[in-house]
Amino acid sequence: MGVAGSKNISEADIQEAATTRGSIRINRSDKIVLVQSGAQFPDDSLMKEAEKYYRVIPLSGIPSRNNNGYDWQRSKNKEEIPKLDMAFRLTAAKAGAETLIVYWGVLESAREGYATKTISWVPIVGSLLPDEEQQMRIRLKAAIIDVKTGYWEMLIPEVYEDEIQSAGINRKQKDQKQVALLKERGYKRLIADIQTRFEG
Numbered sequence: 001m002g003v004a005g006s007k008n009i010s011e012a013d014i015q016e017a018a019t020t021r022g023s024i025r026i027n028r029s030d031k032i033v034l035v036q037s038g039a040q041f042p043d044d045s046l047m048k049e050a051e052k053y054y055r056v057i058p059l060s061g062i063p064s065r066n067n068n069g070y071d072w073q074r075s076k077n078k079e080e081i082p083k084l085d086m087a088f089r090l091t092a093a094k095a096g097a098e099t100l101i102v103y104w105g106v107l108e109s110a111r112e113g114y115a116t117k118t119i120s121w122v123p124i125v126g127s128l129l130p131d132e133e134q135q136m137r138i139r140l141k142a143a144i145i146d147v148k149t150g151y152w153e154m155l156i157p158e159v160y161e162d163e164i165q166s167a168g169i170n171r172k173q174k175d176q177k178q179v180a181l182l183k184e185r186g187y188k189r190l191i192a193d194i195q196t197r198f199e200g
Helices: 011-019 044-051 084-094 171-198
Strands: 031-036 055-059 099-113 118-123 134-146 152-155 160-164
Touching (some): 044 055, 055 084, 152 171
Antiparallel strands (some): 134 160
């Protein structure tokens, strides 16, 4: 989750935030707003997992844009533009949701250097994957935000890894299955961690 600069932050604001403890509670069948940062729509596999327990309202994680550019690029006075977190909270409040969940996910692949026996993990860009024995892992993090107060907590589930061997003729199919498997495991863990930590 990014940190937005503001001229209006005072030392008193920091002290108040440090001494005020918030809390987040999510009950089964509650409405939640789900946002995948940088994506038009949350991943279907996470939607399906979350919908087993909650009433899910998906929102785009891409800032609104028109022919003149993004909102913050069009305005000469940045104070006129509502902060993105405030816009999400307002939308969630209008939908009757008390909790906003924004999540980030990164798929990484690795190849082993046989000379050094080191493993270098790199993010996967598009569908380009290493052309050899492949290790892959998924990293997730989620900001669980109370819509009314803005209080939030960060949740980082267990990292899941998988390794496959494939030949050129079946590599694409195996790559897709590996990605789907990692997403399924990662998303199940994310929802399970949300239940363990926040269900009241």
